[in-house]
Amino acid sequence: MEEQGFFYRDTWAEVDMDHIGANVEAIRCHLPEDVEFIAVVKANAYGHGDSQVAEAALKAGASMLAVAFMDEALALRKKGITASVLVLGASRPEDVNIAAEEGIILTVFQEDWLVKAREVLKADALLLLHIKIDTGMGRIGIRTVRELKAAEQLINEDERLQLHGIYTHYATADERDDTYFTKQLALFKEMIGALDKLPPVVHSSNSAAALMHADARFNAVRVGIAMYGLAPSMEIAPELPVELKEAFSLHSRLVHVKKLEKGEKVSYGATYEAPEEIWVGTLPIGYADGWIRKLQGQEVLVDGKRSPIIGRICMDQCMIRLPQEVPVGTIATLIGHQDGETISINEIAKKLETINYEVPCIISSRVPRLYRQDGEVVGLNNSLL
Ligand SMILES: Cc1ncc(COP(=O)(O)O)c(C=O)c1O
Structure with missing residues (x-):
């Protein structure tokens, strides 16, 4: 047995790396070529193993990774992952220098956060940022055009900061009724339309939206659950346009x-x-x-x-x-x-x-x-x- 000597209690999980790769490729085939695949590997890649999944996803064509917390991004760096990593959750503004040093992209979800971050960021630092807009998830994110414009200005007037992306997150993309989804998408379009200039990466879709809503892809999608071979919900499982393989x-x-x-x-x-x-x-x-x-x-x-x-x-x-x-x-x-x-x-x-x-x-x-x-x-x- 190949596992002997590696663990001494006969209970183990297996992750099929071919399935991870096949899922990334199948989803990518379903997307236009110019849409970037951001592989969501938070929570130790949904329990599968962060660096292993990250490597398989990058090999299969993902161009960026996303995690929930800075600790998870740093764990990837420690394991030798050099690809772009976006932290989706809230980071402390006091920790921005570590992010800048490690080339980790942080999420701006409040004007105040930016003000504090600017106070502590070293003079020679360069920090990449994505602005998160709350269009109806009610979790974190900027909620008004006024605050969005203020954040854009705070970033643009500071040469240590670079606005690399902007995004939102849907509450109901995995449901067949798209009423709420459509409202969120319209609000996102309205909000980003108020920017002086769109950043390079614009994204809104999780797995469900990436697979079911072509109108919400912009130029990147954030895919988690489908990459692991699982349907985002039982409600849309029969309608998924790609075959997924549980890993x-x-x-x-x-x-x-x-x-x-x-x-x-x-x-x-x-x-x-x-x-x-x-x-x-x-x-x-x-x-x-x-x-x-x-x-x-x-x-x-x-x-x-x-x-x-x-x-x-x-x-x-x-x-x-x-x-x-x-x-x-x-x-x-x-x-x-x-x-x-x-x-x-x-x-x-x-x-x-x-x-x-x-x-x-x-x-x-x-x-x-x-x-x-x-x-x-x-x-x-x-x-x-
Ligand atoms: C902000 C954000 N984007 C993307 C995802 C990935 O979602 P899914 O696993 O449904 O693809 C998550 C996961 O919950 C998330 O919180």
């Missing part, structure tokens, strides 16, 4: 297999009682790995057959009812394919009553990530060792 899978191996007699109990609270003689397997994965207690009853794949989690999920382990006796060491696939059967991230999201975005994000860093290309392991990430 993330999750696996474990049976560490203990036993027969229980009718009436014997399983796990905390002794809530599960064997209804007859059954085979039970123990998996070394639990809620501390993000496999949370709400997943009790969810099935996993063993020998291509669905086997339900029985009893309460513990911090580090859980038990499954096996279809028959199987050897210790048998692989259990919690997310992914096995012998023609599949458990998708969407199935887990449904069980958790949440969105697919959340699923790979909550698989904790305790679970090592293994990167595959052409079926071979090409990279490993174990935050513990």
